[in-house]
Amino acid sequence: MSAKNYWFAFGIGVSAGAAIALLYAPQTGVKTRKQLRKRAEDAGDYLEDAGNYLKTQAERLSDEAQKAIKRTKGQVDYAVDKAGDVVNSAVKSAQSLV
Numbered sequence: 001m002s003a004k005n006y007w008f009a010f011g012i013g014v015s016a017g018a019a020i021a022l023l024y025a026p027q028t029g030v031k032t033r034k035q036l037r038k039r040a041e042d043a044g045d046y047l048e049d050a051g052n053y054l055k056t057q058a059e060r061l062s063d064e065a066q067k068a069i070k071r072t073k074g075q076v077d078y079a080v081d082k083a084g085d086v087v088n089s090a091v092k093s094a095q096s097l098v
Contacts, residue, residue, distance in 0.1 A: 018036075025032050 022032065
C-alpha cells in the first residue's frame with residue numbers, strides 16, 4: 001500500500017470513527033463541540049510538529065546526500081587520475097619499445 005493510500009484510508013477511518021462517536025456521545029452538544037475544537041487544535045499542533053520534523057529530516061538527508069556525492073566525485077576523480085597515469089605509463093613503455 002502506498003503512503004498516499006495509507007493516509008487516505010487513515011483519514012477515512014478517523015472520519016468514520018468521529019462520526020460514530022458523535023452519534024453515540026453521552027454528553028451535551030456544547031461539551032462535545034468544545035472537546036472537538038480542543039482535539040482539532042491538538043491535531044493541528046501535532047501536524048505542525050510532524051511537518052517540522054519531516055522538514056528537518058529531509059534537510060538532514062539532503063545534506064548527507066550532498067556529502068556522499070562529493071565523496072563519490074572525489075573517488076571518481078582519483079580513479080580517473082590513476083587510470084590516466086597507467087595509460088601514460090603504458091604509452092611511454094610502448095614508445096620505448098618502438
